[in-house]
Amino acid sequence: MNQDSVQAFASARSRRPAWPGIAEPLRPKTIEEAYRLQDAAHRVAGDARVGWKVGSTSAAGQRVWGLHEPVYAGLFAGDRSLSLAEALDRPLTRPSLECEIAVVLGRDVDGADPNLSAEAVKQAIGACHIGCEIIDNRYGEPMAFGVPTLIADDFFQAGFVIGAENTVWKMQDLLTAEGFIDINGERRTGSARDILSAFDSLVWLARALARSGQLLRAGEIVLTGTLVPPVPVNLPARTVSMGITGFATLTL
Numbered sequence: 001m002n003q004d005s006v007q008a009f010a011s012a013r014s015r016r017p018a019w020p021g022i023a024e025p026l027r028p029k030t031i032e033e034a035y036r037l038q039d040a041a042h043r044v045a046g047d048a049r050v051g052w053k054v055g056s057t058s059a060a061g062q063r064v065w066g067l068h069e070p071v072y073a074g075l076f077a078g079d080r081s082l083s084l085a086e087a088l089d090r091p092l093t094r095p096s097l098e099c100e101i102a103v104v105l106g107r108d109v110d111g112a113d114p115n116l117s118a119e120a121v122k123q124a125i126g127a128c129h130i131g132c133e134i135i136d137n138r139y140g141e142p143m144a145f146g147v148p149t150l151i152a153d154d155f156f157q158a159g160f161v162i163g164a165e166n167t168v169w170k171m172q173d174l175l176t177a178e179g180f181i182d183i184n185g186e187r188r189t190g191s192a193r194d195i196l197s198a199f200d201s202l203v204w205l206a207r208a209l210a211r212s213g214q215l216l217r218a219g220e221i222v223l224t225g226t227l228v229p230p231v232p233v234n235l236p237a238r239t240v241s242m243g244i245t246g247f248a249t250l251t252l
Contacts, residue, residue, distance in 0.1 A: 001040050017091045017093045019093075019140070029148060054205050058229075071147075072209070079157070079159045081161050090158075096136075096233060097134060099132060109215065118202075129247070133226065135158055136156060174198055176192060177192040178190070
C-alpha cells in the first residue's frame, strides 16, 4: 500500500467538508484498490469506526455510477449526531438526506461462512432503528475523480443519526416497508421493494468485507440502504422529517 496515498485520503477526511483534491497518482485505479485504501485510511483516521453504510442498493442507484453491486463505507463516532438538528448544524457543502433501516449487530457475522443467509443475519441483529445518513457532495463533479476515489473517501458519507429503537421489528414485514423524506413540506417517497432488502444488504456487506479479511462485529451499526432516493437539502431548512412504516419518525 502506497503510504502517500493513505496519508492523502486521511488528510482529506480531516479537512471535511472541504475537498482539498488528491493528485491522480495517489488515487486508486480499481474498486479493489479503493477498498484496500479505504481500510488503510480508516486505521489512521484518528476516530473510532463504529460501523458501516451500504450504498447504491438499488439497480437505478448502481447504474448512475456504472456499478454492478452496492458499495460500502465506514461510519465513525465523530460523525454521529443525536438529532437531525445537530446533524444539519454541522458544516456541509451540498448535502442530501437518506432514510434507512439501521441495525446494531448483536453478534459477529462472518461473510466467509458459505452457509451465511438472510435468515442467519436476521438472527444476528441486536436492535433495529430508523436511521438517517447525511451524504455530502464536496467534490463538485464526482465522476471527474472516479468511483474508486469516491469509495476510498467513504462514498459521500458525512454524518448519521440513529432514531428510536423499533422493538417489534421481527413482527413486521421489512421487505415491503415504505419510506418518506419531507423537507419544507415537499415529500419524496420510496419503498424497500425497490432496493436490496436490509437482510440481503447485510449478507452482501459481510461477504464483501470477508474478501478483505474483515468481519462484521457485534456492536457495529449498519445503515442498510436508503428506501428513498437521496433528497438534497438547502440549509437552513424550516422543517425536515422522515419515516419508515412501523418505525418512529425522525424530525428536525
